[in-house]
Amino acid sequence: MVSIKDVAKQAGVAISTVSKVLNNYPNVSEETKKKVNQAVAELNFVPNSVAAALSSKQSGRVALLLNLGNVSQAVDEINMQYMAGTISRAVALNLDVITIFDSMLKNKSLDEVVRYLRSQSITGLIIFGMSKDDKVLQKLIGAQFFKIVTVDAPLVNASSSAIWIDQAAAQYDVAKKTLKENKGKSILYLAGKKNGYVTGERLKGVQRLAEEEEIPLLVRNGAFSELQARNLTLRYAKKKDIVVCASDLMAIGAMRALMDMDIFRPVCGFDGITLMGYAGKQMNTVRQNFERIASEAVGELKRLLDGGEGRQIVMDYELVRMKYEDILMAAQDKNTGGI
Amino acid sequence: MVSIKDVAKQAGVAISTVSKVLNNYPNVSEETKKKVNQAVAELNFVPNSVAAALSSKQSGRVALLLNLGNVSQAVDEINMQYMAGTISRAVALNLDVITIFDSMLKNKSLDEVVRYLRSQSITGLIIFGMSKDDKVLQKLIGAQFFKIVTVDAPLVNASSSAIWIDQAAAQYDVAKKTLKENKGKSILYLAGKKNGYVTGERLKGVQRLAEEEEIPLLVRNGAFSELQARNLTLRYAKKKDIVVCASDLMAIGAMRALMDMDIFRPVCGFDGITLMGYAGKQMNTVRQNFERIASEAVGELKRLLDGGEGRQIVMDYELVRMKYEDILMAAQDKNTGGI
């Protein structure tokens, strides 16, 4: 293994000088720089980041916590986008990313998790979609060892940052659009899990709409799942004009149930997953740019690690209408490489 | 930061003794162990893996290369399973995983990639579904710096390992099952990308079937996509009895096209992705246990890193028939946690 020492010898300078050149320190003459760079090239020297991390006490290692557990395959697409956004930005900012799934944490004691992260020299955390009262999250916040950026979760403390879209406004918007387009006069709202942060916000949005429009709103909680949505739709859909769902997967369940019942009710969802194109009918939904959100989260974490103050960032969203043909075309565009 | 030195002082032993206890070396008395462990607990000591890596020259860092590029969202599910399998096994084996998407490599020169991996002290690579002639893969193999395990790709060299299912046999099996169930006498085969390794193997499988059964086989290549499959089906399906597809996504495109044409042809796919439940009709397909394959790959890489010889591992597969109701129930089972 060729080390900085060899480079120094080859260039005829001291080790410290090589280090300075490598890290763009001032007070190195152009001539010396040239000598060093030439030696680096000749020896094909690659700095050892482990040694650098030890010496500088800056590991640059960051963990990405993903919540896989809740809605099966639909969430794979979202998580992949989160990951892609996170990782590419992290590489650009020279951070290492260790990915952790919540399922890996389930069997571990919280102390074990903290110990694991600490032993890995992880100093920053990006946490996607975990509820505030999640015990793991609580512990990580309490541990004080990490800078934290949460995505789609409430702000945890003053030294952390949070990134989200305005869930209430988005739910309000998509529901209102669907209501107006169909001249509806009442709403069935499938709200998903009770007590969740995101679900709570979305509920507020549809409630505000119902109040403003002075129309009846029937709210049903349940699991965040397609089957639950199906069952609730079979039971309640006839009584209301439109079905607003807190997630796309539920919207698909609702839409399929309606088709089986052979009655028509407009349905809208939330998230903009590709699966919406396979639901059988077009639906309105809210699309977030998960990749960009993730990228933003990494940037924010870097800022925190560099000593910045915690803050809140609100991202925008977009109302879309998803249909099979669009999915087909979009998939076609991506079709490169291969096995 | 409390270090091994502090532990040694607290326990009243030498640093090296603490290290021995921590790493389960022999020749340490029970009594000493107890003292050390107590000190560790009292000081809440967490070993610094960076220092350990530097000192032992074993980084334990491994990169996971994923091919996102080819078939859009369908592949998200597979990749997530690969990742989940990889990461949990890696944690168990005390390896760190850095995830890399092929899209991140596209703009980089190959040397840059190697330099990046080397600077990260990455010593092992797990590569999922990249073709043998992929330039990046070639370079990584050539670099000699890494132990490599490939999944669903041909063996690259003697010091690497490869894991796969018998693609030809699987394709043969699922096509034969579909043929027999429907008393078919001819096959349209949508083969996907020409020249790919996996697609080549699958083609062999269906060719063998056609020869054995002495029935006509029409092979059409094209992109590995839903839209291509749709177009080819619209054009050729009428001429043959069953449509065999080299991937589920193509099978879905074919099935949807058939439904639009209002003619019936049995279709079978390959992979067992959830989306199959949304295709409109049940289809046979081949299910691989991606999570277990990934887990196996990590184990194999660990073996290579520990000095083991390269080898080939063949995993098994399963023929399944996918329908919407099963997907619904499976999703329900997973529904825990939440946002």
Place this chain on the structure above:
DNA sequence: CCGCTATCGGAAATCGTTTTCCAAAACAAT
């Protein structure tokens, strides 16, 4: 009771960087 062999614990070198501190060199001002 002596000496030999296991067993155990400790001192110190090492891994490859960063970073501090200092000396030498270069330059400027008087």
Place this chain on the structure above:
DNA sequence: ATTGTTTTGGAAAACGATTTCCGATAGCGG
């Protein structure tokens, strides 16, 4: 020429573990 100031480069001390090597102690048989 002398002094003072700025650049520039080098020596050496961290960083926190692992690991080698060796000395001390204990155990044992004769």
